[in-house]
Amino acid sequence: MVAGQWTRRRPISWISLAAILISLFSLLPLAFIIWIAVQTGWETVSALVFRPRVGELLVNTLLLVVLAVPICIVLSVALAWLTERSSLPGARLWAWLSVAPLAIPAFVHSYAWITLVPGLHGLWAGVLVSVLAYFPFLYLPVAAALRRLDPALEDAAAAVGLGPWRVFWRVALPQLRLAICGGSLLVGLHLLAEYGLYVFIRFDTFTTAIVDQFQSTFNGPAANMLAAVLVTCCFVLLGIEVLVRGEERYARVGSGAARQQQRTRLGRATIPCLALPVVITLLALGVPFLTIGRWLVAGGADVWRLDEIGLALGQTLFLALAGALLATIAAMPMAWISIRAPGPLQRLLEGCNYIVGSLPGVVVALALVTITVRIALPLYQTLFTILVAYALMFLPRALISLRASIAQAPVELERAAASLGRSPLKALWSTTIRLSAPGAAAGMALVALGIMNELTATQMLAPNGTRTLAMAFWAHSGEIDYASAAPYALIMVAMSLPLTWLLYIQSKRMAGR
């Protein structure tokens, strides 16, 4: 309440202004697609949208989401329960191994599977590889939520005579609803946006079709109209999530801290239960590592062309760090007002940022290519444009981490600094911004992870002469030179592992352990 009074004295501060400008700017790709659709004219639009090919793509994309997301949910809930609530031997190790597949870029998962089973293709292949690549996005929040549950509720349910299964079904599961909804949304959006994974296994989705059109016609209307349909799909997912999430309260009320949970003893079921994490680890980590290893052995010393690899590594690190820095700075005003001056305006602005963050990279890139070519030519193919694209795509990642740590920085410090004569900007800098450094660092790590494994937007927007690890990997594997691609895959995984570890630690800390 105190914070509210403070902001009421200065209704629109420069920070709010910055947040508004950034949010408006982030709507650019969306505005662009609408503008192109209007400019193209209804007749052409309907001819390009209502055709059998779009129907095929729609069916493919829908089936993929409808099949892969529920499988991810079941798998994640089962794994999370085993690692958090049961007496599974080595639970901590299995918990980390359930997050680790995130360190492997989705297209490397696919590269591994196509090596192992060369004929793999189509819907079921898509579902298999997607689940293995993306289930940790669901596992993370579900495990964190399970860890936080107050055992008292479950005890009460058991006391009125419910069996263990029904306790889980009626008490624990409903409390996981938010985590499941959020995680499913994240998985669903990734399924819509992924390109490389589905190219390897020859499964056409909207994103692969947009890239095909881009490669055939650059920024023609057909590509943009496919993008419009894809954006609509994203909105549908966002809408479903809002509907399913509901408005129930899940907070624990009452005084004191929740008791530590008892782990369920698995007893004789231990061995069959152990099979699940073992099999998943084999499929999601064993297969990629074995395949990369196999190609590295087959390629020998020849595939380690150090000058090429070094250059790609340097450029990738540079783009990842610069992009992460920009995204974090851009997220700062938004994160600050969402904690210090929450209200309808802030919720609207934040919504804008999330919507753009949910757009596939190919859509953002397509918009920026056309905008810079037509209107802002000096910015075309510059470092600036690619960094802006990264910032737009990954802003939500930075925002979430920043917000959490700003919330923990007391506003009194800002005011004390101001009352000691610092200008508002300096007061903010010397207090909240410094205190939010750990959150900013975590957010930057998440953004950097995203940029390092980004392929489509980078290919479309990067300055001449750029070659990131992902681009080099893609070029080699496109010519079926899987051995030469292996070092790049290995480096991408090796660089992502520590970031994934950070993510794992952070999720534990958020749960208070």
Added chain:
Amino acid sequence: MKYALSALASATALAISLIAGPAMAQDGGIVVYNAQHESLTDAWVEGFTKETGIKVTVRHGGDSDFSNQIVAEGAASPADVFLTENSPAMVLVESAGLFAPVDAETLAQVPQEYQPSSGKWVGIAARSTVFVYNKTKLTAEQLPKSLLDLADPSWKGRWAASPSGADFQAIVSAVLQLKGEAATADWLKAMKENFTAYKGNSTVMKAVNAGEIEGGVIYHYYYYGDQAKTGENSKNIGLHYFKNQDPGAFVSVSGGGVLASSKHPKEAQAFLKWVTGKGGQDVLKTGNSFEYAVGKGAESNPALVPLADLQAPKVDATTLNSKKVTDLMTAAGLL
């Protein structure tokens, strides 16, 4: 501690940007939009830079995206030179009026049949259409006599292609020019029913080799390239050239041109001259690209079936219409 960490992070960021930043910038020299195979152009660039000292920055991509990109960029294109795998992309840029005339000396190095009469671009290499088939699944008698036969219902589910690639689109542009729009649209519609889509010609060959599918329509050099390496993806492959002036015997000319907007026209012309001259054409003969050399007196790799024996149909490169082809393929649901 926290401050130390963030200070360390920013210091690292700064250090890396100092090292990597300049490596990404184009410092002088010419920019080549390259749609050719990376290894081939890398070999050309290496030879050219060694001989002339002129630096070359390469942006890799495909025929169709680059040609449309250059048209969208217009006079502001950062590119100095454009190299393709097929002619239709060249025609697109030429008809937008964006090419400067190629130096007479360069044109004189290449026979008339491998350059347009306008002299706005020039052939740098050539490739032939071929039907690759799995030798354990198909015998010589069962092979299609013409590319157009693959539209027959008897070929349903038995052949593959990479329709999103400019290579296959160039083949379709030849069909369009030789057989007309209506026949091409029908053929594409039948193709949609019959064929299996793969991404990339190497992937098509790999699938045929593995017996996932009986045959595929690609270019000839993928087979020779793989044979020169391990042969792992081509050991069961047979090559069937349609010959007989069939649309499927189409020989596609890879082109090179200098952009009218180039800020380094002299260097750009020198690059094109080098590529079509002895040095550049020798790379085709001795390297692992296995594309045909087109320079006067230049020899192709001896492993290849001679270009003169392929009985290719006469197709005027300047009339290949890439826009029409993508429209027809989009209408047929192939894109």
